[in-house]
Amino acid sequence: MMQFHKAKGGAIFKWFGVLAAVGLLVILITGVWLSVQVKALKRLSLIFLGLGTVVWLILFLTQ
Numbered sequence: 001m002m003q004f005h006k007a008k009g010g011a012i013f014k015w016f017g018v019l020a021a022v023g024l025l026v027i028l029i030t031g032v033w034l035s036v037q038v039k040a041l042k043r044l045s046l047i048f049l050g051l052g053t054v055v056w057l058i059l060f061l062t063q
Contacts, residue, residue, distance in 0.1 A: 032045070032049060
């Protein structure tokens, strides 16, 4: 368990991590895409997408 925690679990776990990251990105992108497609949610989702991007940039640039 300690070797896995130190990222020394082997190649199969590295591939599993990559697949999990790609899966999360697909979920994020399709969620944004679906919210922009709904007319009732389009304006609100774009506002919060913009606000979230600004907050992320501020946090990223201040570290």
